[in-house]
Amino acid sequence: MTRTQVxxxxxxxxxxxxxxxxxxxxxxxxxxxxxxxGSLDDYRDLISALGGKRVAEVFFSAKGRQKENYYPxxxxxxxxxxxxxxxxxxxx
Numbered sequence: 592m593t594r595t596q597v598x599x600x601x602x603x604x605x606x607x608x609x610x611x612x613x614x615x616x617x618x619x620x621x622x623x624x625x626x627x628x629g630s631l632d633d634y635r636d637l638i639s640a641l642g643g644k645r646v647a648e649v650f651f652s653a654k655g656r657q658k659e660n661y662y663p664x665x666x667x668x669x670x671x672x673x674x675x676x677x678x679x680x681x682x683x
Contacts, residue, residue, distance in 0.1 A: 592639045597621070600636065604628050622649045623660055626669050647673040 598605065598613050604624040605613055618641065625637045638646055650673055653661070661669075 592636045594621070594640045597625070597633070597636050597640045601625060601629060601633055618645065618649050619653065619657065622646055623653075623657075626650070627660075627662055627665055643673075643676065 592600075595614060598616065598621065601624070602610075602613065605616060605620075608616060622637065622641075625633050629637070641649075650669060658666070
């Protein structure tokens with residue numbers, strides 16, 4: 592699945608973004624919305640589109656206010672998953 596297909600499949604998560612601008616959303620917003628409000632199938636599609644390393648890079652680079660945009664339980668869950676599988680470092 593491509594990045595464009597992931598955005599189109601989950602366009603309801605970006606309801607506030609005009610249709611003509613949806614393809615311009617950043618990877619950080621895409622990852623945040625899919626992880627917070629998408630399903631596990633949406634997460635798999637995201638990994639397929641961006642790659643596990645890129646998703647982990649975007650996720651772990653969130654600092655301050657960006658990090659606080661993730662629901663606490665979502666941040667905890669995906670920090671465990673992405674640390675173990677996407678980065679290949681189970682000790683992180």
